[in-house]
Amino acid sequence: MLNLTLTVSAADYMWDSVLRKGGVVVEIRWLEAFIAVAEELHFGRAAARLNLAQSPLSQTIRRLERELGTSLFDRSTRSVSLTPAGHALLPHARRVFEELELGRQASRATDGVVYGTVSIGFSGALNHLTLPPLTRAVRQRYPDVTLSLTGRVMTRDGVEQVERGALDIVFVGLPLEPSPVCTRLIGKERLGVALPIDHPLAGETEVDLGDLAEDGFITLPLDVGSSLAQLTAQACANAGFRPRIVQEITDPYMILTLVSAGVGVALMAQGVQHIMPASSVFVPLRGEPTYMRHALAWLPDNPSPVLKAVLEIAEEVLPTPAD
Template sequence: MELRYLAAFVAVAEELHFGRAARRLHMAQPPLSQLIRQLERELGVQLFERSTRSVRLTSAGESFLEPARRVLDDVDLAKLAVKAAATGEYGRVVVGFAGASSHAALPRLARAVRAAHPGIDLVMKVQTYASVALDGVADGTLDLSFVRLPADRPGVRTRVIDNDELVCALAEDHPLAGETAIDLADLAFEPFVSLPAHAGSTLRDAMVGVCEERGGFTPRVVQEAPDSNTVLALVSAGVGVTITLTSVEHVCRGGLVYLPLAGPSVPMRAALAWRPDNPSAALRAVLAVAEEVLPTPPE
């Protein structure tokens, strides 16, 4: 069975119109009809029900469509692999990400990799928290991860891609919502909403640390939530206040006010993490693209 038979069949099956399928294949309609008849003779079944006004797949045609697509896809993949093998631009890179703060950088990197190295398959693995994604790099289950510093895993290298800051999120009707900046001491008796303490959240640790250091208190967490979206929704509903990141302000705008913390800014640096001993040429190609589209910002 020749590949041109399969390409002809798939085109007609998807268009359900011989004229459109012929134009898609850049050929005349009579030769296309002849290819389909030859394929049907070879298979010994009728693949299409034809009338003067319509074309429909038979049950045999419906059964044949997905296997035919897979064969054509595999041929395309084989061609791509041969072309990319000479340059090392072929392979699979497993990327871990967590939290709303990586949602802007991740698509930018993915689009750039697809454009520069179409033979590299980026497999996205969503993690609950950045610390979990970092663990995945350390144990080798992930090739690359979006993380938050500090990231202290043996054998893992990081590069900063964004400088974030801590801010306070309050309901828009909160008594402090009209301030230009939040003195953390003013939040000492406020209820807080936060990510879970047991999950190793870098943001949770930063929130507790800055409240203790600048405000002289440990935040009283009355409600925990699994992600920033839910945390901010609860803050908007008046359940409590929270300390979050400037990069997640886009997650929830309605009913919220984001205010800077009084005093020096508290940086929370976003980074990429990988193992330098990972032998993957595809990973090195992705890291090179990341250098261009996600450069390290000035301090």
Template sequence: MNRPAPGDSNGAGHHGNTAGRNNVELRQIEAFLAVAEELHFGRAAHRLRMAQSPLSQTVKKLEKSLGTDLFERNTRAVSLTTAGFAFLPHARKILEELDLARRAATADAGEVYGRLSIGFSGALNHKTLPPLTRALRSSYPHLDLTLSGGLLTQDALDQLRNGSLDLSFIGLPVDAPSLATRRIAVEPLGAAVPEDHPLAGRPQIALADLAADGFVTMPAAQGSTLREAVFSACTAAGFRPRVVQEVSDPYMALSLVAGGVGVSLVPDSMAGIMPGGTVFIALSGAAPLLASGIAWNPALISPALKLALELADSVLPTPPR
């Protein structure tokens, strides 16, 4: 049992080399958040309906408990230190989880409370994301659902590993042995070309017909499965694509195609949402395929994620091979 340090009424004592780093109280986190968001002790004290001096002492006790300064203070301004910036999202999450726990504890029988964060790439998921989110909203209206868009596959995998995401839509296959994945779609790729392209009026073209064109692709550094599929398909067609522009957003890539920057390959599910000035053309022969799926971290399965995976089995069934 820790003995209180002299002069420390909160009982945060010394233990080996971790002096003063034992007890962090909820009121200290609330005080930190108020100052961090107001960046002014006076306004933060008014917001918390307390005097400024006790607020300052509460923040100092928190800093002592953590063993680091959270704020830079001078006579004119208050700002967060590097440690303060690092602590901020965790402090918010603590209060959010407490609020969620309070609501769950007072919920009626059968009501489901929880938090679920889902990642997706953007336009590539315009047919797979909505069925799942609609089912979640309908079945579990009290579930706090956060959607994070604009993620390419490698970004999504990293966030699943560190717990920033619970579930994500990704391209397949992936090399991620610590994560679980399930296939939800397999689509043929087709060509996206500007409407004034010489081939724009054809019902079908061979991929080799685009060998002389510049390609708009996803960035190589971000681990895009679509980019890998494009390069693999072009290599099989006898050429290496000449990349003229890289862009993370698949729909922005199509906008660049519309602007005459280059051509691109996209899943045929995007044929119905092509921007003006862009034409989708099917590829002849055995068109290259793009597989997509969902991924999650089996080491971090929450009750909310378990429910989401059960719903996904229903609304996003595994397609036949």
């Protein structure tokens, strides 16, 4: 088993494209070749991806294995697979290139140019009032910034992805479980109910949640850490019943589609009333309001200058609402 940790900083990276760490000398292009083969699991496809012939690629991998003193791939005439050592090396090799990209971003930031990629996770329809203003403002202000957007990201999963560096920013619902991430409230929406248009209460201006105790509910999955699913369960408990779940689905807009199809009813934030599908209606709940609290979450020690710039724009276009 390979026990290897590679950490690249300004002092570690040599501008002759060689990484020197703990007596190991590794050329950056060797790691690039390793990543390509590890992702393709095919030397021919990896060579084409790198615009190399297959023979030089194989020689590069063998040089890397000799320098590290271990095999990174199990090779046969029919397949290529990572060894345990290869699996151990892969995330660290990727980190080398992530750190180099951060270095490029930082060097350009000193000239006043914000450049690079920021990855943003969001749930879908629940963010239709908050995601577009942010992405539009970023594109207008910083045309050299690339936005990598990932949908259907629930709160708990999004926080975990931010913690491990897979996402830079995620839209979440508050409150969160204890976590190292920072959050900032960006919106509050009252919960209401989405009903099929032929539901007996569809024509009301307000409904009591308790009047829906016999209905089937469509929700986001509770086990993926959806804040809306948690709010649904809590609001129904406060109304004196446990909701009968007839369908769980990770896409909020698909929940509305199933409501319009007559599959059940769903509690939703009031912002969806502007995007309700045909054959469905949004009706506010009567009584003490239950709010869905929208927030942004990020790691405070993320060194990306792009993240800092995007968060500054978010403060302008998505200010914290007054209580």
